[in-house]
Amino acid sequence: MEAFIDAMTAVLGREQVLTDYALRYALGTDASFYRLTPQCVVLVKSAEQVQKVVVSAAENRLAITFRAAGTSLSGQAISDSVLVLLSDDWQDYKVAEDGSWISLSPSLIGARVNRILAPYGRKIGPDPASINSCKIGGIAANNASGMCCGVKHNSYHTLKDMAIIFADGSYLDTADKNSKAAFRQSHKDLLTALEQLAQRVRENEALSTRIAHKYRLKNTTGYGLNALVDHHDGIEIIKHLMIGSEGTLGFIANITYNTVVEPAFKRTGLFTFADVDSACVLIEQLSALPIAAVEMLDKRALLSVQQHAVIPQNVADFPSEATALLIEISGENQQALDELDNAVNAILAQYQSQLVHHYPLSDDIELAQALWNVRKGTFPAVGAVRETGTTVIIEDVAFALADLSRGIKALHQLFDKHGYSEAIIFGHALAGNLHFVFTQAFDSPEQLQRYDEFMADVAHLVAVELKGSLKAEHGTGRNMAPFVALEWGDEGYAVMQQIKQLFDKQGILNPGVIINGDPRAHLQHVKTMPASDIQIDKCIECGFCEPVCPSKEYTLTPRQRISLKRHEQQLLDERPTHPDAVGRLFAVQQGYQHLAIDSCAATGLCATRCPVGIDTGAYIKSLRVKQMNAKPVITKIANWTANHFAMTSALARVGVRGAHLSARLLGAQRLEGFSAQLQRRFGTPLYYSAWPEAQHTEQRRVKANGGEANGGEARDKVVYVPSCANRIFANAAGPSIQQRLQRLCDKAGLSLVIPEEVTELCCGMPWQSRGLSEVAMQKQQQLQQTIARLSEGGRWPVVMDASPCALQSQPQELGGARVLDSMGFACEYLLPRLAIEPSSEPLWLHITCSSQHLDGGVAMLTLARALSSKVSTTEVSCCGFAGDKGFTHPQLNEHALRHVSANKPKGCSVGYSNSRTCEIGLTRHSGVIFSSLLALLDERAATLAS
Numbered sequence: 001m002e003a004f005i006d007a008m009t010a011v012l013g014r015e016q017v018l019t020d021y022a023l024r025y026a027l028g029t030d031a032s033f034y035r036l037t038p039q040c041v042v043l044v045k046s047a048e049q050v051q052k053v054v055v056s057a058a059e060n061r062l063a064i065t066f067r068a069a070g071t072s073l074s075g076q077a078i079s080d081s082v083l084v085l086l087s088d089d090w091q092d093y094k095v096a097e098d099g100s101w102i103s104l105s106p107s108l109i110g111a112r113v114n115r116i117l118a119p120y121g122r123k124i125g126p127d128p129a130s131i132n133s134c135k136i137g138g139i140a141a142n143n144a145s146g147m148c149c150g151v152k153h154n155s156y157h158t159l160k161d162m163a164i165i166f167a168d169g170s171y172l173d174t175a176d177k178n179s180k181a182a183f184r185q186s187h188k189d190l191l192t193a194l195e196q197l198a199q200r201v202r203e204n205e206a207l208s209t210r211i212a213h214k215y216r217l218k219n220t221t222g223y224g225l226n227a228l229v230d231h232h233d234g235i236e237i238i239k240h241l242m243i244g245s246e247g248t249l250g251f252i253a254n255i256t257y258n259t260v261v262e263p264a265f266k267r268t269g270l271f272t273f274a275d276v277d278s279a280c281v282l283i284e285q286l287s288a289l290p291i292a293a294v295e296m297l298d299k300r301a302l303l304s305v306q307q308h309a310v311i312p313q314n315v316a317d318f319p320s321e322a323t324a325l326l327i328e329i330s331g332e333n334q335q336a337l338d339e340l341d342n343a344v345n346a347i348l349a350q351y352q353s354q355l356v357h358h359y360p361l362s363d364d365i366e367l368a369q370a371l372w373n374v375r376k377g378t379f380p381a382v383g384a385v386r387e388t389g390t391t392v393i394i395e396d397v398a399f400a401l402a403d404l405s406r407g408i409k410a411l412h413q414l415f416d417k418h419g420y421s422e423a424i425i426f427g428h429a430l431a432g433n434l435h436f437v438f439t440q441a442f443d444s445p446e447q448l449q450r451y452d453e454f455m456a457d458v459a460h461l462v463a464v465e466l467k468g469s470l471k472a473e474h475g476t477g478r479n480m481a482p483f484v485a486l487e488w489g490d491e492g493y494a495v496m497q498q499i500k501q502l503f504d505k506q507g508i509l510n511p512g513v514i515i516n517g518d519p520r521a522h523l524q525h526v527k528t529m530p531a532s533d534i535q536i537d538k539c540i541e542c543g544f545c546e547p548v549c550p551s552k553e554y555t556l557t558p559r560q561r562i563s564l565k566r567h568e569q570q571l572l573d574e575r576p577t578h579p580d581a582v583g584r585l586f587a588v589q590q591g592y593q594h595l596a597i598d599s600c601a602a603t604g605l606c607a608t609r610c611p612v613g614i615d616t617g618a619y620i621k622s623l624r625v626k627q628m629n630a631k632p633v634i635t636k637i638a639n640w641t642a643n644h645f646a647m648t649s650a651l652a653r654v655g656v657r658g659a660h661l662s663a664r665l666l667g668a669q670r671l672e673g674f675s676a677q678l679q680r681r682f683g684t685p686l687y688y689s690a691w692p693e694a695q696h697t698e699q700r701r702v703k704a705n706g707g708e709a710n711g712g713e714a715r716d717k718v719v720y721v722p723s724c725a726n727r728i729f730a731n732a733a734g735p736s737i738q739q740r741l742q743r744l745c746d747k748a749g750l751s752l753v754i755p756e757e758v759t760e761l762c763c764g765m766p767w768q769s770r771g772l773s774e775v776a777m778q779k780q781q782q783l784q785q786t787i788a789r790l791s792e793g794g795r796w797p798v799v800m801d802a803s804p805c806a807l808q809s810q811p812q813e814l815g816g817a818r819v820l821d822s823m824g825f826a827c828e829y830l831l832p833r834l835a836i837e838p839s840s841e842p843l844w845l846h847i848t849c850s851s852q853h854l855d856g857g858v859a860m861l862t863l864a865r866a867l868s869s870k871v872s873t874t875e876v877s878c879c880g881f882a883g884d885k886g887f888t889h890p891q892l893n894e895h896a897l898r899h900v901s902a903n904k905p906k907g908c909s910v911g912y913s914n915s916r917t918c919e920i921g922l923t924r925h926s927g928v929i930f931s932s933l934l935a936l937l938d939e940r941a942a943t944l945a946s
Contacts, residue, residue, distance in 0.1 A: 001039050004060045004082065008042055011052050016043040016087075021584055022591030025567055026560035028083060030067065031542045033391045033440070034075035034478055035527045038065075038083035043553065045087040047165060047253040053084055054251070055169035057508055065510045066247040068106060068138030071130040071543045073394055074477025076142070076246040076513045078525075086137055088553055091899065092254075095120070101160050103175075103256040106137025109547055112875070114262075122259040125153030128473070129376060132609070133544045140255050142475040143220045143244030147375075148293045148328075150431050151218055153260050154473075156226070156243045163254035164242055167504045174239050175256060183235070191234030193502050197495065198228040198237055207491050214488075217398040218431045218472035220244050222484040222514060223496045241499065246475050247510045249503040263330035265337040266292070268368035269361040270310075271348065272302070272324040278354040279323035280405035283429045285347050286327070287401060289340065295326040295375045296429035298408065304381035304424055310370040312357050322356060323408075325429060326375050328368070329361065378426045379437055380611030383540040385422070386439040388531045392540045393440050395479075397462045398472035399432045407468065410461050411436055418454040433472040442526040452523055455483075463487040478525070481516035532569040535619040536562045538612045545606035545616065550880035550896030555599040558606040558616035564588060564596060597623055599892055601882035602769055603849035624771025638772045642779055645724075646759035652728045656694035659687050685887035690924035692916075693730040715751040718829065719790045719817075721783070721809075722754070723802035724762050725916035732919065732931035737801050740938040741822070747943045748833035753796070755786050763800075763808040769883050783809060791817040799825040801932065803850035803914045804883070822934050823851065823859035823914050834941040836866050842905035843868035846913040846922055846930065849878045860914060863933060867940055874911070874922070875903050881921040897925035904928065912936060 008017045018024060018041040028037045044050050057064045065079035068086050090107035099120025104113060110131035114123045126139050127146035134144065140162075145154045161175035170186065173179040184191060202208055208229055215226040227240035242252055273279040279296065286294055299322040302315050315322075329344060331337030341361055359367065383392040399407040408425060415423040415438070423438035441447045462468045463486050470487050471480050485493035500507075500515045512521065531537055545558040556564065571585040602617035610616075628634060641648045663671045668689045675687035726737045735743075738754075745752045755761060761783050764776035787798050787809070794817040800806040806821035820828070843864050847857035864871045880886070880896030904911075904926060911926060912933040913919050919930035 001060070001062065001081075004056050004062055005040055007056045008040075008053065011056075012042065012044075012049060016045075016049075017041075018043070020591065021587040022564060022595060023556075025588070026556050026564040026595070027085065028078060029541055029560055029563040030070035030072060030075075030077045031540075032073050032075040032078065032477065032479070033393055033442070033527050034078055034525045036078040036080040036525055038079045039081055041083045041085060043085050043087050045089045047163065047171065050084070050165050050251050050253060051169050051171060053082075054165055054167065057082060058168060058506060061506060061508065063508050063511050065513075066137070066141070066251050068135035068141070069109070069130075069133055069543060069546065071134045072138060072142055072246075072477065073474045074471070074479040075525075076475050076477035076510065077138075078478075079510075086135060089899070091902070099259055101256055101258050103161070103254060104136045105254060106135060106140075106252055108136045110134055110136060110139055117259055118262070120259070121262055121264070123262045124257045125149055125158040125260050126155055129379070130542075130544065133542075133547050136255060137252055140243055140252050141246050143224070143473070144475075145218060145428075145431075145433075145473040147295060147428055150428070151215070154218075155255075155257070156224060156240060158258045158260065159239065159243060159255070160258050161256040162239050162242060162252060164238065165251040165253050167250065167506065167509050171253075172235070172238070173254070174235060180235055190502060191238075194228075194234045194237045194499075195232065197498060197502075198232065201225065201228040201495060204491065207489075207495070210489070210492065213467065214469065217400065217469050218428075218433045219398065219469040220473055220475050221469055221471040221480060221487050222476055222493070223249075223499050225488075225492060225495060228495070244475065246477065246513050248500060248514050249509065261332065263292070263332055265332070265334055265363075266328060266330045266368070267337065267341060267361040267363045268326070268328045268371055269359050270324060270326050270371050270374075271351075271358040272312075272318065272322055272356050273351065273354045274319045274356050275321045275354065276323045276408050277405050278351055279325055279429075280401070280408070282325065282347065282351060283404065284401045286344065287430055289343055291327065291340075291344070291430060292330040293326070293328040294429040296425075296427055296434070297324040297326070297375065297378060298412075298425040299323070300422075301378045301424040301426045304385075305374050305377045308370065308374045308377065310359075310367070310374060315357075318356050326371055327361065375426065377611075378424060379435070380540070382422060382424060382437045382439065384538055384612040386538070386540075387441075388537045389443060389529055390439040390441045391527055391529050392437060394435055394437045394474070395458070396427070396433060396435045396472045396474045397458070398434070398469040399462070399466050400468065401432050403466045403468065404429070404432050404434075407432075407434065407462070407466055410465075411458075414454065414457050414461065417457070418450055420454070431472070432468070443528065448523050448526075452520070455522060459483045459486055476514045478512055478516065479522045481512070481514055482519045482521050484514065528566075528570055530566055530569045530573060532562075532566050533619065533622075535622065536565065536614055536616065539610075539614050540612065542611060544609045544611055545614075548605045548609055548877035550601050550878040550882075551599045551892060554892060554895040555595045558610075558614070561596040561600065561616055561620070562614075564592060568592065596620065597627075598889065601849075601878055601880050601885065601892060601896075603878055603882060605849045605852060605878050608852060621768065621771060621773075624769075625773050626771070628771040635772065635775070638767055638770075638775045642762075642767065642775050645762055645779075649724055649728055649759060653694040656691065656728065659691060660693060663687070663689070679888070679890070683888055685884070686890045688890075688924055690920055691729075692732060692920060695727055695730045695736060715749055717751045717753050717796040718745060718825070719753045719755075719787060719796055719798040721761060721787070721798065721800050721805070722758060723800060723805045723916065724766075726801050727759070729916050729920070731935065732923065732929045734935060735938075737822075737916075737932050737934055740932070740934045741799070741801060744826075744830055744834070744934065744938050744941060747941055748830050749943075750829065750833075753790055755790060757786065761786060763805040765804060765808045765883060768808075780809070787817050787819070794818065797825065797829065801914070801934070802916060803848050803854060807850040807853050821851065821854060821859070821914060822932065823863055824855065826934065826937060827859045827862050830937070830941070831863065831866055833944060834937075835944050836937075836940050836942075838865070838867055838869050839940075840869050842870045842872065842908050843936075844872055844874065844905055844908045844911040844928070845933070846874045846876060846879065846911060846918060848913055848915045848918050851914060852877075860933065863937065864912070867933075867936055870905070872903065872905050874900050874926075876900050879918050879921050881915075881918050883917060886917060886921040893921045894925060897921060900926045910936075 063081035128144040427434035604617040607615035764779035768776035886893040911930040922930040
């Protein structure tokens with residue numbers, strides 16, 4: 001291993017070859033219920049880097065495992081040797097002019113690919129539930145499908161071309177004639193062997209018949225033997241065998257999909273039947289029609305999500321076999337949709353007596369979203385109520401539609417037999433694909449035995465009795481590897497063993513996955529989930545939070561922070577005495593400060609993606625509180641700054657002016673270098689040229705009893721609390737934001753009311769983010785009292801010009817006062833009163849974390865679209881500035897914005913947001929000046945004619 005680490009460090013650099021124990025453990029976490037700790041983690045950013053890793057691993061006979069997003073559920077993305085992680089820096093893509101195909105690097109997230117394709121009215125075929133988090137490489141390597149994908153549109157059937165890196169480091173691009181020709185020369189033996197193997201399979205009538213049957217269903221158990229039946233050419237066989245191979249045959253460095261049409265017209269309904277038989281007969285009938293999706297939920301699944309308003313309140317009184325079907329139909333035009341609607345309703349009419357509740361097919365978008373939220377909420381619903389110390393397991397099987405009802409009933413019987421009373425069933429009914437979710441502890445031999453006996457019964461039911469698929473779309477992994485031979489028989493399994501040997505003679509590619517001779521492999525290396533903190537104990541380590549985390553690949557993600565804290569608790573519970581165990585505990589505790597606490601933006605954006613609602617940012621803040629409670633000197637200083645905030649703000653402005661004066665005297669570059677040295681040594685704010693000038697004048701104050709126009713006519717009032725950031729830093733260009741808002745209100749006929757004591761007011765966030773919660777609460781209470789008084793108990797709206805302040809100041813006990821950020825205020829109170837002519841100039845937005853928390857960014861997008869017909873976003877979920885971390889921990893901001901300029905629209909010289917500090921970081925790293933969107937609104941707006 002040392003020789004490999006030295007070689008890779010020399011080639012890739014120390015920042016891409018990670019050997020620190022705390023990092024290795026945290027990065028070793030994936031969504032499955034298995035765990036291995038890699039000895040080395042390598043971050044790769046290109047196909048060339050992957051080749052170097054593979055060649056060195058082969059030379060040193062080291063096992064390597066590739067991982068994309070780590071959302072796989074069956075243990076196929078963990079390693080106790082070398083774990084190769086796909087960097088987010090690998091983001092290349094190319095789209096056909098008509099959108100009919102798209103060529104993709106493996107690190108692109110599935111949902112982003114569909115956003116790229118949206119202007120063409122197309123999407124990729126696979127649509128896994130994890131599409132907002134999982135990467136293309138993982139989708140292809142697992143042959144992940146999803147709710148509307150079925151078999152027809154999975155990766156296997158929509159594959160156009162692929163670039164592959166093999167175990168010997170060789171490279172094949174099936175879209176390149178020269179590459180294929182060279183490969184046919186260099187790997188003639190491999191191609192010949194595969195073609196001969198395919199010929200033998202086709203001549204084996206029993207085996208080829210079994211293959212045909214298996215792939216009428218969804219099936220990801222073992223290797224895709226249909227490649228041997230469907231294709232004769234060796235390269236085509238290789239290309240299709242790679243789909244679903246889980247990194248055991250090679251690495252998918254690029255994939256080109258034939259895209260599918262995204263229908264513009266849809267209708268959705270939910271139909272709950274009294275018995276499972278009726279529902280399953282209906283599913284068979286619907287399968288003859290071009291239905292987009294039919295999702296099935298059993299009664300237990302409905303009960304698990306009954307908190308959703310769309311679920312009937314009396315669901316507990318439904319019959320025990322009650323089965324709900326979420327049906328979605330679509331059409332390329334209104335006429336096609338209407339014709340399909342009529343056909344579906346004609347079939348449904350036969351089942352009126354079996355329905356206990358239904359929402360008829362409707363094109364109500366809000367209802368459709370609510371129904372889909374119910375379906376998507378089933379998996380996390382079990383995770384949210386699981387006992388601490390247990391993990392959530394989700395299995396997926398597939399039956400022929402004729403056997404679906406029998407399969408559902410038999411699974412329920414197995415749940416009862418083995419004591420899984422919480423288990424639920426849901427799934428993609430048109431494909432006969434069922435997911436069942438249950439909770440399991442692995443902390444005793446009895447629990448392991450219970451799980452083993454349950455899985456044995458499930459395997460026999462699915463593979464032997466009903467001839468179904470043990471894995472429909474989640475991949476084989478370690479969990480189902482011992483059962484592959486049971487499903488495929490000795491002949492089929494022997495073919496898979498030959499495939500593995502042909503591709504990977506040394507057995508270095510993801511060993512133990514798919515092909516595993518240990519009949520108890522599914523019981524080895526299971527995760528422990530010790531209680532650590534009530535705020536994070538419900539985490540199921542799915543990784544859905546990771547795409548929005550600004551510290552991903554810089555330090556840790558929310559999932560990894562939680563996993564590492566659990567490991568610390570596990571080590572403490574074991575009370576280690578052996579030097580190795582003591583060393584691990586020390587490494588975790590020492591590393592946690594920087595990896596987890598100091599480098600966390602703590603914006604809570606992870607909670608918006610977490611299926612069980614965990615706010616890891618809030619948890620990290622609670623750890624900071626504990627640390628600050630042990631530092632009374634810092635607490636005293638914080639109290640002084642809060643009690644003398646006007647002076648603190650004035651000193652800050654003086655500091656900003658001093659910094660700019662020093663830059664003029666010393667030179668900006670020299671000052672920035674000197675500032676960087678101080679920042680690294682003492683944690684002082686980092687100066688850089690993107691610092692704005694200090695705000696020179698305070699906004700003129702309007703007394704609370706003001707509100708009359710020049711002619712004496714009374715006007716509606718607006719209470720305005722300028723943020724401290726906008727009181728300290730000047731706007732990027734032109735008048736201050738305070739002046740902009742005053743002018744906009746004048747145009748709109750509104751009277752602005754600014755507190756007399758505004759210089760002492762703050763929402764409390766600067767203290768709260770550091771763990772000084774008591775000081776933060778004092779400032780919040782001061783602000784709340786002022787807001788309650790000036791809004792006259794909620795009569796007038798309250799606006800804050802920075803979205804983080806508005807989020808921090810949402811009403812608690814304000815007598816009904818509405819606190820709006822500037823974007824929400826502009827949409828609700830200014831746009832209706834102003835005349836705006838939208839331009840065709842590109843408008844580039846950054847939607848802040850706080851805006852996403854407040855309304856998902858809807859207000860900012862609405863305002864932007866009123867100003868321009870060409871609106872795009874930075875596609876950066878969190879900029880990592882996080883209040884003032886962009887000054888005190890600038891590496892986080894730099895890392896989070898490393899790709900921001902790639903999405904800059906052509907001809908764009910200005911960007912817009914609604915948080916002054918975020919705008920500073922964006923200005924520094926994007927190459928354009930960012931300012932408040934209010935500035936553009938002020939420039940474009942005119943008073944409506946009366």
